[in-house]
Amino acid sequence: MIIVLAAILAVLLYTVGGERGILTFLTLCWNIAVLSISIVLISWGWEPITITFLSCLLICSATLFYQNGRSGKTFAAFFSVILILIVLVLPAYLLGLNSHIQGLNELMLREDEIMGLTPNININIVKIAVSMMITGLIGAATDTAMAISSAVYEVFRNNRKLSTVELFRSGIRIGKDVLGTTVNTLYFACIGESMMMFLLFKSYHYSFWRLINSKAFFQEFTDIIFSCLACILVIPLSAAITSFILKNPGKFKRLLDEDVLFLDPKE
Amino acid sequence: MRTQKRSLIFYAILIVILAAGVFLTANNDRWYNATIVRIDHAENSPTDRYRNGSNDRYYEQLLTGTVQNGPFQGQAASLKNEYSASGVFDETYQPGDEVFLNAVSSESGTVTGSISGLKRDKYVAALCAAFILFILFVAKRRGLLTLLSLSVNIGIFWYSLILYASGINILLLANLLLFSFTGLSLLLVSGWNRKTFAAICSTLISIAITLLLFKLVMAFTDGVDYAFMEYITSPTDLPEIFMAQIMIGGLGAVMDVAITEASAMSELISKDNEIPLRNLIQSGRDIGHDIMGTMINVMLFTYISGSIPLIILKMNSEIRLHTIILWHMPMELYRFLIGSIGILISIPVSILISLLFFRRIGRIGRIGRIRRFL
Numbered sequence: 001m002i003i004v005l006a007a008i009l010a011v012l013l014y015t016v017g018g019e020r021g022i023l024t025f026l027t028l029c030w031n032i033a034v035l036s037i038s039i040v041l042i043s044w045g046w047e048p049i050t051i052t053f054l055s056c057l058l059i060c061s062a063t064l065f066y067q068n069g070r071s072g073k074t075f076a077a078f079f080s081v082i083l084i085l086i087v088l089v090l091p092a093y094l095l096g097l098n099s100h101i102q103g104l105n106e107l108m109l110r111e112d113e114i115m116g117l118t119p120n121i122n123i124n125i126v127k128i129a130v131s132m133m134i135t136g137l138i139g140a141a142t143d144t145a146m147a148i149s150s151a152v153y154e155v156f157r158n159n160r161k162l163s164t165v166e167l168f169r170s171g172i173r174i175g176k177d178v179l180g181t182t183v184n185t186l187y188f189a190c191i192g193e194s195m196m197m198f199l200l201f202k203s204y205h206y207s208f209w210r211l212i213n214s215k216a217f218f219q220e221f222t223d224i225i226f227s228c229l230a231c232i233l234v235i236p237l238s239a240a241i242t243s244f245i246l247k248n249p250g251k252f253k254r255l256l257d258e259d260v261l262f263l264d265p266k267e
Numbered sequence: 268m269r270t271q272k273r274s275l276i277f278y279a280i281l282i283v284i285l286a287a288g289v290f291l292t293a294n295n296d297r298w299y300n301a302t303i304v305r306i307d308h309a310e311n312s313p314t315d316r317y318r319n320g321s322n323d324r325y326y327e328q329l330l331t332g333t334v335q336n337g338p339f340q341g342q343a344a345s346l347k348n349e350y351s352a353s354g355v356f357d358e359t360y361q362p363g364d365e366v367f368l369n370a371v372s373s374e375s376g377t378v379t380g381s382i383s384g385l386k387r388d389k390y391v392a393a394l395c396a397a398f399i400l401f402i403l404f405v406a407k408r409r410g411l412l413t414l415l416s417l418s419v420n421i422g423i424f425w426y427s428l429i430l431y432a433s434g435i436n437i438l439l440l441a442n443l444l445l446f447s448f449t450g451l452s453l454l455l456v457s458g459w460n461r462k463t464f465a466a467i468c469s470t471l472i473s474i475a476i477t478l479l480l481f482k483l484v485m486a487f488t489d490g491v492d493y494a495f496m497e498y499i500t501s502p503t504d505l506p507e508i509f510m511a512q513i514m515i516g517g518l519g520a521v522m523d524v525a526i527t528e529a530s531a532m533s534e535l536i537s538k539d540n541e542i543p544l545r546n547l548i549q550s551g552r553d554i555g556h557d558i559m560g561t562m563i564n565v566m567l568f569t570y571i572s573g574s575i576p577l578i579i580l581k582m583n584s585e586i587r588l589h590t591i592i593l594w595h596m597p598m599e600l601y602r603f604l605i606g607s608i609g610i611l612i613s614i615p616v617s618i619l620i621s622l623l624f625f626r627r628i629g630r631i632g633r634i635g636r637i638r639r640f641l
Contacts, residue, residue, distance in 0.1 A: 001484065001485075001488040001489065001490065001491065001597075001601075002593070002597055002600055002601070002604070004484050004487075004488050005484060005601065005604040005605065005608070006604060008480065008484070008604075008608060009604055009607055009608055009611070012608060012611040012612065013559075013611060016552075016555065016559070016611045016614050016615060017555070017556055017559060017611075018556075020556040020559075020560070021556075021559075023560070024559060024560040024563065027560065027564075028563060028564070028567065031564065031567060032567070035571065036588060036592075039575060039578055039579060039582070039588070040582070040588060042579055043578075043579045043582040043583055063560070063561065063564055067560045067561075068560075095390060095394075098390070099385070099387050099390040100358050100359075100364075100385050100387075102354055102576075103354050103355045103356065103357070103358070103576075104355060104356060104577075104580075106384070108577075109356065123579070125353065125354050125355060125576070126354075128575065128576050128579055129576060131575065132572050132573065132575045132576055133572075135568055135571070135572040135575060136568055136569060136572035136573070137568075138568055139561070139564040139565040139566070139567060139568030139569060140565050140568070140569070142561060142564060143561035143562065143564065143565050146561055147561075150557070172405070175405065175406070176405075176406040176407070176409040176410070177409070179402070179405070179406050179409065179410070179413060180406075180409060180412065180413040180416070180456050181456065181519075181522065181523040181526060181527070182523070182565075183402075183413050183417065184413075184416070184417075184452055184456075184519045184522060184523065185519035185520045185522075185523050185562075185565060186519065186565075186569060187417060187420065187519060188448070188515055188516060188517075188518045188519030188520075188522075189516050189517075189519055189520070189565075189566065189569045189570065189606070190569070191424060191515050191516070192512045192513065192514075192515040192516020192517070192518075192602065193512070193516060193569075193570060193573060193599075193602065195508065195511060195512050195515065196496065196508060196512070198424075198428055199428070199431060199437075199508065202428050202429075202431065202432045203432070209298070209299060209388070210301075212387070212388045212391055213367070213384060213385070213386055213387045213388055214384065214387075215384065215385075215387070218387050218390070218391065219573075220573070221391060221394070222394065223572065223573060224569075225394045225395070225398055227569065228398055228402075229394075229397065229398060229401060232398075232401045232402050232405050232406075233401060233405075235405050235406075236405060
């Protein structure tokens with residue numbers, strides 16, 4: 001059944017997206033492969049946060065450069081996503097450490113199959129929880145960053161005389177439009193994923209406060225809220241970086257040599 | 268200059284309110300009926316027991332603390348906790364942690380009981396405060412609208428949980444949720460206008476087509492094995508719950524596509540009334556191509572990331588990755604695949620519906636034109 005659904009997805013990607021659909025499909029396969037390999041490496045005992053960071057680099061560069069080409073806007077989006085990751089790793093780690101986010105939650109412990117699992121992992125499980133949060137936010141952060149940088153790029157293409165500050169402002173303005181729907185997307189995906197958990201809590205007659213303090217809820221909650229925070233923070237960052245790169249092409253010559261916009265400055 | 272001063276004051280007030288909220292939840296022990304103990308001192312000592320069949324050694328903790336609420340408030344507490352080195356199945360407590368107690372009893376001024384969990388509400392509050400602050404700071408009024416729609420949606424969801432507990436069918440509830448979520452969020456995002464109605468229609472139609480497709484696939488293959496759904500212990504209506512999950516899970520992404528296409532179409536038509544149909548469809552497809560890749564990525568990472576810790580645990584239990592993917596996490600994969608299919612279906616559907624709404628083709632368009640003449 002998974003194979004049938006995957007086949008339908010592939011066919012739809014081709015019919016709806018044409019050539020871009022094939023690109024998307026290949027990127028998707030690449031991302032899943034990178035994700036699986038990084039999970040295998042972590043389970044072999046490699047340092048989880050470093051591995052996650054490297055796999056995020058690979059995933060991000062595939063999504064941006066392979067799917068959307070090498071240009072000023074993709075480089076700007078790439079830099080801003082990396083910056084966001086660096087900014088959010090430390091808070092995520094501290095939070096995970098202090099709030100005991102790691103390990104199995106109280107609902108999982110009630111399941112039979114869990115009891116057969118071995119705890120012989122010799123891995124810091126707080127770090128695994130942090131890698132989970134980082135992996136969760138990379139998709140949303142890349143999406144938002146790309147939307148902002150390509151919009152700023154379009155604005156700049158239509159009006160070359162705009163200053164860095166004006167470009168930044170229009171980036172923020174577009175960001176406001178993108179933000180609402182992205183937060184919505186994350187919220188509904190999260191509700192869909194954790195509906196079972198809520199129903200179960202309800203059937204155990206958990207009160208609101210007990211729910212808030214439970215580990216199962218907290219794991220879901222941090223996952224979504226870190227994605228949302230990444231989306232919000234990436235807006236000013238990518239607006240700033242894009243407008244800076246576009247206004248100072250001289251400094252980024254090596255990055256921009258394939259960019260149509262700067263091939264012929266007297267357009 | 269004056270607006271700058273006003274917004275400065277606004278942010279100052281906002282920060283004060285949020286900080287007060289976080290401080291309040293960090294000190295809200297009185298609101299709880301369960302006994303809460305703040306741990307002052309922890310003493311750990313290894314035992315010579317291991318978790319069955321592993322080298323995961325158990326440790327014993329002797330915790331002393333102070334009761335924060337209830338009839339024993341202010342008394343000293345002496346608690347025992349057992350944890351294993353890996354920390355997979357249990358927790359270690361440190362001085363400064365606040366924990367809930369079960370089975371509380373008091374003997375000669377010292378309270379004992381068993382620890383039922385950590386008090387996490389202050390972290391929830393702090394994260395919420397950070398979220399509110401940043402979203403208002405970056406998106407100003409739009410941020411406020413997003414917060415509003417988010418809290419309304421959370422309220423609706425909470426209410427539907429109460430309804431479910433009172434015995435209403437989950438599928439019926441999910442349908443109601445679908446309509447109210449779509450209507451409210453889109454109205455709040457883009458206001459009372461034609462664009463919004465086009466987006467609402469295309470969202471509902473796309474979801475319906477996606478679910479139909481899913482049902483068809485289910486009918487022609489061996490269907491879904493619900494035994495691997497996470498958190499199953501009691502409910503008997505698993506197929507219906509799963510249906511509800513995929514219905515709601517893809518909704519956000521489909522709405523995103525629908526509103527993007529609808530506003531792009533209305534923008535194009537308002538800029539140039541005589542724009543040929545072919546160009547309109549081409550632009551719609553281009554926009555769709557731009558958003559579909561990253562949207563599908565969002566679905567992938569949001570769904571898969573949650574199961575990473577469990578996958579790693581299972582891999583260390585000598586279960587092969589291949590087996591895990593095919594047998595232990597098909598639910599996540601189903602949700603991801605169906606969500607992505609929903610995104611793809613919604614692209615042509617929302618282009619078509621927007622065209623219908625904006626008087627380009629079909630009967631609705633003709634009626635619109637006649638009305639303009641009158």
